[in-house]
Amino acid sequence: MSQASPIAIERPRTQSKARLLLIPARIILGAVFIYAAYAKLHFNGAWHLRDYYFFFAMGIDSYKMLPLAIVEWMAKILPWLELGLGTLLIVGAGVRWVGLMVTALLAVFMAALAHAALGGLEINCGCFGNNSVKPSHELIVDGVLITLALAVTLGGFLSRRGGNSQA
Amino acid sequence: MKRLNVKFVFFALVGLVLPALLSAGPRQSAAASKPAPVQDMTALKSMGSREAPITIEVFSDYQCPQCRVFYLDTARQLMQSYIPAGKVYYVHRDFPLSMHSHSREAARWATAAAMAGAFQTTEETLYSKQDQWGATGKIEDVLAAALSPTDMKKVRTIEATQGTQIDAAIAKDMALGESRGVNGTPSIYVLHKGQMTPLPPGGVNYSLLKQYIDYLLQQH
Numbered sequence: 090m091s092q093a094s095p096i097a098i099e100r101p102r103t104q105s106k107a108r109l110l111l112i113p114a115r116i117i118l119g120a121v122f123i124y125a126a127y128a129k130l131h132f133n134g135a136w137h138l139r140d141y142y143f144f145f146a147m148g149i150d151s152y153k154m155l156p157l158a159i160v161e162w163m164a165k166i167l168p169w170l171e172l173g174l175g176t177l178l179i180v181g182a183g184v185r186w187v188g189l190m191v192t193a194l195l196a197v198f199m200a201a202l203a204h205a206a207l208g209g210l211e212i213n214c215g216c217f218g219n220n221s222v223k224p225s226h227e228l229i230v231d232g233v234l235i236t237l238a239l240a241v242t243l244g245g246f247l248s249r250r251g252g253n254s255q256a
Numbered sequence: 257m258k259r260l261n262v263k264f265v266f267f268a269l270v271g272l273v274l275p276a277l278l279s280a281g282p283r284q285s286a287a288a289s290k291p292a293p294v295q296d297m298t299a300l301k302s303m304g305s306r307e308a309p310i311t312i313e314v315f316s317d318y319q320c321p322q323c324r325v326f327y328l329d330t331a332r333q334l335m336q337s338y339i340p341a342g343k344v345y346y347v348h349r350d351f352p353l354s355m356h357s358h359s360r361e362a363a364r365w366a367t368a369a370a371m372a373g374a375f376q377t378t379e380e381t382l383y384s385k386q387d388q389w390g391a392t393g394k395i396e397d398v399l400a401a402a403l404s405p406t407d408m409k410k411v412r413t414i415e416a417t418q419g420t421q422i423d424a425a426i427a428k429d430m431a432l433g434e435s436r437g438v439n440g441t442p443s444i445y446v447l448h449k450g451q452m453t454p455l456p457p458g459g460v461n462y463s464l465l466k467q468y469i470d471y472l473l474q475q476h
Contacts, residue, residue, distance in 0.1 A: 143468040
């Protein structure tokens with residue numbers, strides 16, 4: 090008759106607590122991404138499903154970082170990518186890889202914001218459509234978001250590792 | 257009886273005329289103290305046909321570098337293509353920012369030029385020579401080199417004599433901008449089928465604006 094050691098019982102308990110803590114982080118991050126997509130598709134009191142990309146492309150272009158072809162391509166797909174990633178985060182599907190993609194995306198956003206802030210560009214960041222603020226302010230918001238994204242990603246990988254080692 | 261009649265006529269006249277004089281008095285003084293109505297400069301600072309399906313309204317500051325870029329790279333191309341074709345009505349609105357030392361003065365000269373019928377050349381000169389007058393503040397000299405002597409004489413006269421009107425017109429543009437939440441320049445609005453849409457702040461690339469205009473024109 091074998092008895093589980095106290096250490097072996099303690100590890101799953103800590104892991105489950107960490108997993109519980111990551112749920113609100115995941116939901117907050119997912120909600121922010123869904124809101125970011127919504128703000129790009131719905132503004133001035135109406136849905137802009139057919140013409141949203143003109144406005145978003147103008148916003149991305151104001152950073153003066155990318156060629157126009159890439160700007161247009163990004164403007165077309167980014168709101169839908171944000172919507173997809175936000176939904177997956179809330180649902181909790183593929184948390185590790187979704188978390189990794191969100192972290193990478195936020196890192197790219199932060200690099201663009203830093204470029205705009207350092208260059209003294211008087212633009213709206215465009216992150217939340219017309220409700221956006223100056224790039225320097227948005228950097229702080231993105232700093233918090235990337236911390237959450239990192240926590241979600243690491244949590245996802247660690248819980249997977251823990252699950253595998255137990256198996 | 258005759259004296260009674262005279263008295264009656266006198267009091268009747270006093271009774272009728274005095275209230276009329278008293279009531280007319282304040283009205284006249286109110287009219288005299290009322291400031292002259294602000295002349296609507298919209299048409300004078302606009303380009304194209306008012307009947308155009310799209311109106312582009314730009315709140316701009318002549319000393320703002322991004323406004324210069326927008327004018328030289330985007331607005332000028334609009335002026336060559338969509339405006340003569342009657343597809344776009346382009347409206348300039350003054351929004352001089354306090355951070356720029358000469359922008360209000362530049363707006364005054366541009367408004368005087370609009371009243372003199374020389375707005376387009378003045379606007380072109382103010383943006384293309386922004387570095388020059390922005391550094392020295394010598395707006396009048398820069399304009400004198402660009403406008404014809406006759407036009408410059410008219411502009412100088414209007415600038416010197418109609419200061420109140422000019423300031424009121426600029427204030428009217430600024431009040432309109434503030435009512436829409438404008439806090440930076442250039443702030444661009446597109447009006448199409450009664451729908452006013454603000455474009456992202458900081459100027460717009462011509463190619464992207466062209467795509468958007470073409471998209472709106474296809475809606476007709």
